[in-house]
Amino acid sequence: MVQHESAGPAKGAVVLAGPMTLERSHASLSWVRWARTLALNGYDVWRFDYRGVGESTGDFRKQTFAEWQDDLEAVLRVAALRHQGRVTVLGLRLGALLARTAFEAHHADALIAWDAPVSGKAMLMDMLRRKLASDYMEFAGGEKKTRDDYVQELERGLLVEVEGYEWSRALWQSAATYAFTEPTRLTGKWLAVSLDARTPPPAPFGATARIPRPVFWLQSANLVADLNELFTLTLDRLSLWSEGWATVKQERSA
Amino acid sequence: MSDVVRRVDVVEVPAGRCVGTLHEPVGPRARVGLLWVNFGYVPRDGHGGLAAQASDAMARRGVPCFRYDLPGLGDAPGPLPAQTHQFFPEVTSGRFTAVTQQLVRRVCEREQLDGLVIAGLCGGAVNAIFTADSEREKVRGVVLLEPEMYVTEPRNDDGPAVRQRRRDKVRARLPKFLSREVPFERHIDRGVGKLFSYWGWMRLLTLENRYGRFVPLPRKKILDFVLSRSELPSVTNVPLASAWTRWVADKRPSLIITAEAKLREVFFDRINTKVLAGIKREHYVHVRLTGTNHIFTTGGAVATVTSHLQSNWHLFE
Secondary structure (H helix, E strand, O other), X not given: OEEEOOOOOOOEEXXXXXXXXXXXXXXXXXXXXXXXXXXHOOEEEEEOOOOOOOOOOOOXXXXXXXXXXXXXXXXXXXXXXXXXXOEEEXXXXXXXXXXXXXXXXXXXXXXXXXXXXXXXXXXXXXXXXXXXXXXXXXXXXXXOOOXXXXXXXXXXXXXXXXXXXXXXXXXXXXXXXXXXXXOOOOOOOEEEEEOOXXXXXXXXXXXXXXXXXXXXXXXXXXXXOOOHHHHHHHHHHHHHHHHHHHHHHHHHHO | OOOOOEEEEEEEEOOEEXXXXXXXXXXXXXXXXXXXXXXXXXXXXXXXXXXXXXXXHHHHOOOOEEXXXXXXXXXXXXXXXXXXXXXXXXXXXXXXXXXXXXXXXHHHHHHOOOEEEEEEEOHHHHHHHHHHHHOOOOEEEEEEEOOOOEOOOOOOOOOHHHHHHHHHHHHHHOOHHHOOOOOOHHHHHHHHHHHOOHHHHHHHHOOOOOOHHHOOOOHHHHHHHHOOOOOOOOOEOHHHHHHHHHHHHOOOOEEEEEEOOOHHHHHHHHHHHHXXXXXXXXXXXXXXXXXXXOOOOOOOHHHHHHHHHHHOHHHHO
């Protein structure tokens, strides 16, 4: 876990829940830059790696969405120690799914989702599609498999290597309970930012931002991608929420 | 939980700040450690967590392992060019040599190690060779995964807009009846551009192009023809090849792992044929992996590379 301390008095905390595996590797430079940007704009920021991925220890083959949910919630608890009532969870891809669940369970006070997949299974199927493309390149003479073949292998309990990581049946099945539907909490402090052509939820809960293609979590053609529109939109919303938090805090202290 | 303890580490050297992870050795501590440097622009765990997994495995054998993000990459602050095609020429010309050399010295001094073996993939392997050549005392060996021995493929700056302007210019000189756009003109233009692209053909012949599998070509024969065995390929990174030659000629230990018949391996072999001619390769092991890609994320390569590293570690002891 890495903490980026705010420059000056902190307006609140932001916990970043990132994408998984190869998406994490590609997103890394932009993700770190975003954390530094948030800190420069007055937020204490925490980012971390899920168990079995990146800098975190653990055997990837034993991980599930539930384990990673626990990881996120543990980091949220750390952030809440310093910023009770002013913690935003911001997730990208897998992180958006986990963040939504954490927000609904009252582990965070606000939620921002960047490019939330429709569901956990849909996200994994997307990754399997990329695996097929990779198979197609590497195993010219080999047996041709489909995504359904891989799904069946997972269901049978076999390990399937996807982008360098071995997926297990437990991981595959754990994704089934995750979907990005509109949160039911009535705080109103949530925002889903669509970064592709999908229609976001209606304002003020949804927004669209244009980012360079290919997107920064799929390829690294742009090491310093121009994400100003996304950053500005998100900072504006955080700023709006943190003004409200400042008012509540003043009322409490009065 | 993993039995290997990982510790976050920050090393300040004159060339910048490196942020890394130390894998504490289990049991008696070896006098020579393993240092992983960034695989190109990728954070220090490597694609598929290769560097992290291999470090855990080696730490279990008592080898202290270190993985650092060099300035600008991963967690380490520092400037970076905006685009990848601007970054790789810097790497292949030794952008990280000075900082890695300083890092090696600092880590050896602080950890009281006799030396370090430097490991990296692609641009990381380039960095390993340059650093090894410039720091003979402390670098005890190199682990080169998919070393890129040629100067980075130049980007074709003739984007669609440039090509369109060029066509417009030609058209302006033609009689009116010839100046209308031909159907599929843009596609033809792009196809012709690819037809005469050296790198396009190299990718096709080494199956790094998605259409390569459909081309019934005697790939080996064409590669033999295109890359003469008697001459250094024109795209050779000469300073890198020189550093590599000195290293091998001095009988310094090297473990090389490449993806069989892929672009990097083809060039590595051809360049070696020329620059290492007459040099006896001692303490030198080259492993070729089948059924994997350049970044080792298919065919179980993460485990295979780790296993080869373990079984060949005696080279460095």
